[in-house]
Amino acid sequence: MGGEGASTTTERRLDTTPESSSRSTGLLGKFASPRTIKNIAIGFGGAFIFLALFVYLGVVGVYDLQYAASTLNALRIGATNTLVLVGIVIPVGLSAGFTFGWGRTSHRWFVRSVSTVYVEFFRSMPPLVLIFFAFLISTTVVLSVPGLADRIGDPNSFAISMSVLALAFHSGAYQAEIVRAGIQSVPTGQREAAEAIGLKRGRILAYVILPQMLRVSLPALGNEFASVIKDTSLLSAVGILDLAYMASNLSSRLIISRGSIENIFLVYVEIALIYLAMTFIVSRALQEIERSFRVPGLEPAQL
Amino acid sequence: MIEVRKVHKWFGSLHVLRGIDMQVEKGEVLVIVGPSGSGKSTLLRCINLLIQPDSGDILLEGVKVNEPDIRPEWVREQIGMVFQSFNLFTHLTALKNVMLGLTKVKRMDAVEAEKVARYELERVGLADKADSYPAQLSGGQQQRVAIARALALNPKVMLFDEPTSALDPEFIHEVLDVMTKLAFEGMTMVVVSHEMGFAKSVADQLIFMDNGVILEVGVPEEVFANPKTDRMRAFIGKILG
Secondary structure (H helix, E strand, C coil): CHHHHHHHHHHHHHHHHHHHHHHHHHHHCCCCCHHHHHHHHHHHHHHHHHHHHHHHHHHHCCCCHHHHHHHHHHHHHHHHHHHHHHHHHHHHHHHHHHHHHHHHCCCCHHHHHHHHHHHHHHHCCCHHHHHHHHHHHHHHHHHHCCCHHHHHCCHHHHHHHHHHHHHHHHHHHHHHHHHHHHHHHCCHHHHHHHHHCCCCHHHHHHHHHHHHHHHHHHHHHHHHHHHHHHHHHHHHHHCCCCHHHHHHHHHHHHHHCCCCCHHHHHHHHHHHHHHHHHHHHHHHHHHHHHHHCCCCCCCCCCC | CEEEEEEEEEECCEEEEEEEEEEECCCCEEEEECCCCCCHHHHHHHHCCCCCCCEEEEEECCEECCCCCCCHHHHHHCEEEECCCCCCCCCCCHHHHHHHHHHHCCCCCHHHHHHHHHHHHHHCCCHHHCCCCHHHCCHHHHHHHHHHHHHHCCCCEEEEECCCCCCCHHHHHHHHHHHHHHHHCCCEEEEECCCHHHHHHHCCEEEEEECCEEEEEECHHHHHHCCCCHHHHHHHHHHCC
């Protein structure tokens, strides 16, 4: 009952906002901000509902706020490590995505086949399996080649790095398909016109294909970024002290010390909120970039 | 200015151009007509090497340009091209469309390039549309921006690939007017078009192509009045309705 009522009110609100915003754009002229404000409001609305649930549960007495405070240090370390992972996985994945996505559209069959093999391989493996493969294979290789372990120094951290790269390449495979679809969405006439004025291949790509491709691809890329931020939690399986690792560590400690079971839930709510904040910031940033690629006269239809 | 000698082109097993010979002198306007699929557009694209001919020579001012040691970009820089579907860069304003070749091919600085671009837009009567995006312009306006974009690079020859075929009837004349003005200013032009009025009033030479071969060459009025081949006669009958 309550849910139904809530959904109809949001629908009504969504119905009326485009009208009012289009009316106000004339008035506000170049301050086309009502939409931005609305988007932020919707984003924060979602976060607020989550937060309200959290607070409500605390008020009811489920949460031990003192315990929550005691976990903050561990979660800070976890959050830092997760941020480092995100800082590696997104750029590496994006580079791989652009390289192989472009490769998939190449006229050279060799480049095309290598890119296709890459995409199909990394896309058809569960990320967790890939992470374990990377970890186990690199450990085996390092230990089986005589003298290699000494030169690398710490075989374990080498194996962990490989696992991080495996996740980055998994994400890269998805991004490659996004990039390919974006490149192929640019009509051939655009390339032909660019060739006809004497532009070289690299410049055609940079000044004609890329800006038009990004307009199409950015929403999907944002989606993939949001997804891979949360997928970094899988790396806790090889012992990286990220948020998910810290949460499971804290909860096992609670179980061993026969602490309150509700506190396990509390720990996971805490890391969920941190993941939410990270994802929200990244997807907001992406939406702003998306706006800058918008072309007057080619605005998306409002349904 | 441009000479095409014994050019052949295959697409797979399809023999699209079967030994084309033609010549355009400086300041001349050549109009190519023919049914669809006759190889007109392919011929045009062979001239600026958007398509590499399989055999034969393309000469620009006496220099054979379809040679491996000649960069196709160098050739295309000197030959302007206007497309049936305009092909303006959708993410750039009219001004930036015209400027792109100047800054990225001619390596002009932005201030100078903008000056040239504004002048070219004025030439096609669109000075006031400099900041509009292609999607905000009518077909006729888009095609005129496309002409300005090609003219900005100061080409020796302009190629037009059915420049009015995708336009609503009301916009055809504004594009033809620009082309006519260009012809009277002495621009060398190769035009694929079925605009008979334009051909009669502007063209020095008319070529009728069918099935990858040139069937008739001559002064437009003569070719229209006394077609020598049945296919030309049938074709004229069709386009004149």
